[in-house]
Amino acid sequence: MASRPSRSGGLVERIVSNATLNERPAPTYEDVQRSAAFTDLKRRLRRFVFPMSAGFLLWYLAYVVLASYAPGFMATRVAGSHITVGLLLGLGQFVTTFVITQIYVRYAERTLDPRARDIRRHVEKARR
Amino acid sequence: MNAAALAAVAAIVLVAVASALVGAYGVRRRSTSDFLVASRTSGTAAHAGAISGEYLSAASFLGIAGLVLKDGVDALWYPVGFTAGYLALLLFIAAPLRRSGAYTPSDFAEARLGSAQVRRVCTVFVLVVGWLYVLPQLQGAGLTIATVTGLPQWVGVVAAGVVIAVTVAFGGLRAITLVQAFQYWLKLTALAIPAVIALMFFLGNDKTFDRPAPPSFSQATTVDVTTDVVLRTDGPLSLRAVGEVDGTAVDGPVTWQAGTHTVESGTRLDFDAGAPVPVVEGAPVQDAGWLTPFADGNSHGLLAVYSLILATFLGTMGLPHVLGRFYTNPDGRAARRSAVVALGMLGAFYLLVTLLGALSRLYTPQLLVSGETDAAVLLLPTAVLGNGWAGTILGGVVAAGAWSAFLSTSSGLLSSVAGVLSTDVLRGRLRDVRITTLLAGSVPILLALLVTRLDFTESVALVFAVAASTFCPLLVLGVWWRGLTARGATWGMLAGGIAALGAVSASLAGAASTGLLGTLLHRPAVVSVPLAFLTMILVSRGTRRERPADADQLLLRLHAPERLGLSADTAEDGPARFRD
Numbered sequence: 039m040a041s042r043p044s045r046s047g048g049l050v051e052r053i054v055s056n057a058t059l060n061e062r063p064a065p066t067y068e069d070v071q072r073s074a075a076f077t078d079l080k081r082r083l084r085r086f087v088f089p090m091s092a093g094f095l096l097w098y099l100a101y102v103v104l105a106s107y108a109p110g111f112m113a114t115r116v117a118g119s120h121i122t123v124g125l126l127l128g129l130g131q132f133v134t135t136f137v138i139t140q141i142y143v144r145y146a147e148r149t150l151d152p153r154a155r156d157i158r159r160h161v162e163k164a165r166r
Numbered sequence: 167m168n169a170a171a172l173a174a175v176a177a178i179v180l181v182a183v184a185s186a187l188v189g190a191y192g193v194r195r196r197s198t199s200d201f202l203v204a205s206r207t208s209g210t211a212a213h214a215g216a217i218s219g220e221y222l223s224a225a226s227f228l229g230i231a232g233l234v235l236k237d238g239v240d241a242l243w244y245p246v247g248f249t250a251g252y253l254a255l256l257l258f259i260a261a262p263l264r265r266s267g268a269y270t271p272s273d274f275a276e277a278r279l280g281s282a283q284v285r286r287v288c289t290v291f292v293l294v295v296g297w298l299y300v301l302p303q304l305q306g307a308g309l310t311i312a313t314v315t316g317l318p319q320w321v322g323v324v325a326a327g328v329v330i331a332v333t334v335a336f337g338g339l340r341a342i343t344l345v346q347a348f349q350y351w352l353k354l355t356a357l358a359i360p361a362v363i364a365l366m367f368f369l370g371n372d373k374t375f376d377r378p379a380p381p382s383f384s385q386a387t388t389v390d391v392t393t394d395v396v397l398r399t400d401g402p403l404s405l406r407a408v409g410e411v412d413g414t415a416v417d418g419p420v421t422w423q424a425g426t427h428t429v430e431s432g433t434r435l436d437f438d439a440g441a442p443v444p445v446v447e448g449a450p451v452q453d454a455g456w457l458t459p460f461a462d463g464n465s466h467g468l469l470a471v472y473s474l475i476l477a478t479f480l481g482t483m484g485l486p487h488v489l490g491r492f493y494t495n496p497d498g499r500a501a502r503r504s505a506v507v508a509l510g511m512l513g514a515f516y517l518l519v520t521l522l523g524a525l526s527r528l529y530t531p532q533l534l535v536s537g538e539t540d541a542a543v544l545l546l547p548t549a550v551l552g553n554g555w556a557g558t559i560l561g562g563v564v565a566a567g568a569w570s571a572f573l574s575t576s577s578g579l580l581s582s583v584a585g586v587l588s589t590d591v592l593r594g595r596l597r598d599v600r601i602t603t604l605l606a607g608s609v610p611i612l613l614a615l616l617v618t619r620l621d622f623t624e625s626v627a628l629v630f631a632v633a634a635s636t637f638c639p640l641l642v643l644g645v646w647w648r649g650l651t652a653r654g655a656t657w658g659m660l661a662g663g664i665a666a667l668g669a670v671s672a673s674l675a676g677a678a679s680t681g682l683l684g685t686l687l688h689r690p691a692v693v694s695v696p697l698a699f700l701t702m703i704l705v706s707r708g709t710r711r712e713r714p715a716d717a718d719q720l721l722l723r724l725h726a727p728e729r730l731g732l733s734a735d736t737a738e739d740g741p742a743r744f745r746d
Contacts (some may be wrong), residue, residue: 080725087257098250098475106468124239131246132513135253139509142257143502151499157726 075160079153086145094138101127170548170558174314177566181352182329182573210500214507215347220491221252221508222353222515223299223575224306227568229622230516232539234523235530236449238456240467241523244623245516247475249509251482251630256505259483262645262724264501269490271637272586278644280714281652287659289590291636292486294667296583298629299485300330300610302622303572303579306540308614310568313541314561323614326569330576331607334584335600346491349574350511356567357518357543360560364525364550380442380451381531389535391433397444397535398426400451405441409433435535443531446539456527469682470689474627477691481630484637486586487578522546540622544568580607620674627689628670635662635694639702645724647703648717654706662698666690 105112105124112124226248233241268274272288275281304323311322380400391409403422410430411420426447429435437443450456482488526533526542529549533539547564551557584603592602620628636659643650643658669690686693706713714720 076722076726083725091254091257094250094253095475095479098246098479099472102468102471102475122239128239128242128246129517131242132249132516135246135249136506136509136513139253139256139506143506146502147499 073157075153075157079150079157082149082153086142090138090142094134097134098131101131168553169555170553170561171315173558173562174565177562178310178569181566181569182333210504210507212344212347213500213504214511215350216344217346217491217504217508218511218515219346219348219350219353219574220487220578221248221512221575222350222571223626224303224568224572225622225626226515226519227353227357227571228306228309228540228543229302229624229626230519231523231526231543232533232541232621233623234520235526235533235542236446236539238450238524240471241623242520243471243474244478244627245520247478247630248482249512249516250475251478251480252488252505252509252512254479255483255488256502259641259645260501260505263489263641265724265726270486270582270586271484271489271640272590274644275640275655278714278720279650279652279655281656284640284652284655284659285590287656288637288640289586291632291659291663292586293583293591294663295484295629295633295636296486296579296586297610297613298632299626300576300579300583301613301617302620302625303576304610304614305619306568306622307572309538309540309619310544310565310572313538313544314565320615324611326572326576327607327611327614330573330580331604331611333573334577334580334607335603346574346578349570350515352570353567354511354515354518356563356570357515357522360543360547360550360564361518361521361525363560364529364546365521367550368525368528379453380445381453381527381534382443383437383439383441383531384529385439387437387439387532389435389437389532391429391435391536392431393537394431395429395535395537396426396447397429398447398451399442399444400424401442403442403444404438406436407433437532437535443534445534446537449534453527469692470685473631473686473689473692476695477627477631477634477689479634480638480695481632481634481691483641484633485630486582487575490582491578519543525550631670631689631691631694632663632666634691635666635698638695639698643699643702643706645721647706648721649706649710649713650702650717651706651709651712651714653709653712654702654704657705658698658700658702661701662694665694665697669694 104127112122112127114123115121116123116126226245230241230245233244263274266274266277268277270288270292272285272292275288276285304326305319307326308319308322311317311325312319399422401424404419405422406419407416407429408418409416409432411433412428422444427444445451522543526546526549530542530545533542533545544561544564547560548557551560580603584599584606587606588599588602619625639658639662640655644655669687673684673687
């Protein structure tokens with residue numbers, strides 16, 4: 039890489055400051071891969087996907103652990119009804135799955151998509 | 167055949183004919199109609215409906231309610247896992263696979279690793295997974311026909327198999343988004359109406375689950391035992407039996423003491439109104455235990471559930487019909503949005519099924535005796551409303567919904583299997599795709615006629631374990647790890663797949679049913695999935711020099727923003743791997 043991108047620069051400037059993208063008429067995949075913007079995009083995706091998956095897998099497993107080792111707690115009635123804590127937590131698993139998907143979609147639309155668009159716009163401009 | 171049977175058969179025929187007609191019509195209009203769907207604002211909902219429609223199979227429609235009836239809260243893990251599996255698919259591989267342009271695991275493996283051998287291994291597992299997954303669908307059709315008409319099970323199996331094979335061969339139902347979406351709403355309606363009615367009946371009287379007692383028969387009930395069954399009762403129980411019980415022939419009144427009793431197939435049991443319901447061995451006997459997770463101190467229950475979660479969580483992404491359906495969305499953003507709606511739809515469906523399973527414990531407890539718990543959803547309408555016109559019509563609607571579940575899932579699977587058969591196995595030797603499709607359909611029909619039926623959800627869970635031990639490591643490592651080699655992928659899939667299949671076969675053959683070994687054989691994912699990942703990583707490390715030279719570039723394309731259209735895409739790039 040010819041020059042390190044300045045930390046304060048905006049997204050597009052950071053790619054522009056990456057000399058390899060500017061010197062050639064048409065950027066190659068390697069150029070994009072080395073660009074700070076792409077590295078940043080990949081890191082953001084990975085930073086979301088892996089901790090989130092680990093988190094919700096843990097939450098599922100935690101339910102099972104509670105059910106095995108704290109059956110008394112799981113059998114507790116909620117507000118004197120037929121519904122137990124275990125049942126509520128079980129149904130809560132559906133809700134979490136749905137909520138996480140929604141968080142992911144929002145994250146992708148707000149954080150990942152604009153960055154991907156910037157990279158694409160820049161690459162297309164450089165090709166012209 | 168009585169009125170209820172006729173109504174159900176009429177409804178089933180209506181669904182089959184309608185699907186076949188729309189399928190045939192859709193062949194000519196496919197591109198237009200799909201284009202129309204995609205271009206409308208309602209596109210997201212239609213696509214989500216199609217995803218859900220294809221995903222919700224016999225296991226979901228009949229099986230989960232049956233397991234809830236038998237196992238109670240513990241059965242919740244299946245629907246939770248089925249929905250979570252969709253999330254895993256979305257997070258890990260949906261977007262990169264879309265960019266790769268690969269629609270099946272085989273396509274992906276060949277493009278990513280540039281090896282025909284990996285493709286062959288994938289092909290074998292696509293066939294195994296596809297056929298094993300169609301199997302319970304056909305058996306579900308058999309059970310449905312047998313339950314609503316009293317005809318033998320093979321009639322339904324053959325009828326469903328032929329309808330599906332012909333529909334796929336001549337229509338290609340799978341490609342039509344609107345048909346699948348329609349099937350989702352049909353299934354949801356077929357469950358929602360009986361659920362609401364049964365719930366009103368439940369709230370209108372003083373029945374309750376919350377008691378340390380077994381469920382009881384609300385009226386005098388006769389149960390015909392069609393497969394040998396071991397029943398458990400927790401107190402003395404008087405009944406009349408004709409046939410063979412506990413190894414001796416009986417004909418008349420008997421009294422069972424607390425404990426287990428073996429009832430031979432062909433025996434008829436008569437219970438009085440109010441008698442406690444004996445329950446198939448292994449399921450919670452009392453209602454209170456049924457409401458509490460692991461109440462009966464299920465040995466290794468924790469391990470079994472972990473294994474189940476792992477299988478469903480990671481197996482979904484490896485199912486041939488699920489991946490394909492994801493790509494009918496116009497772009498990545500639309501795909502993500504429809505995934506959210508689809509998860510909502512799946513959630514709604516599974517809540518209804520769970521509710522029906524719970525209510526069936528009150529209304530159809532005789533299924534706990536015969537072991538035919540999978541029939542719960544089918545019998546609930548007449549159990550609640552009686553055999554009048556209301557019960558008859560509702561029964562017909564439910565049967566049609568069940569039929570729609572078999573049709574939609576099986577046709578998606580069958581077209582995947584037929585595609586793989588014609589391109590990879592027969593290599594164009596059979597020119598006619600239709601004949602290949604009929605061939606692909608005949609295998610599961612034969613299997614369904616020969617193999618003993620398991621609980622649907624159980625048998626589907628086994629298929630998930632195989633998919634999670636083969637395709638999941640291939641896809642996840644292929645998308646996220648540049649070090650994967652063709653040999654690593656091959657050995658990893660073989661290790662995981664053979665371990666999972668072998669364990670399940672051993673378990674079905676009755677190798678060990680209790681203890682740690684029995685649990686692991688029955689639910690192998692907790693061992694076979696890590697085994698597959700480890701083998702894949704270690705062998706890839708060992709064959710580092712065989713790493714595809716363009717691995718970096720391929721990986722970049724999987725993670726780069728869509729449609730970059732970079733110069734390296736063009737001719738000098740060599741084989742058109744991962745087209746844009």
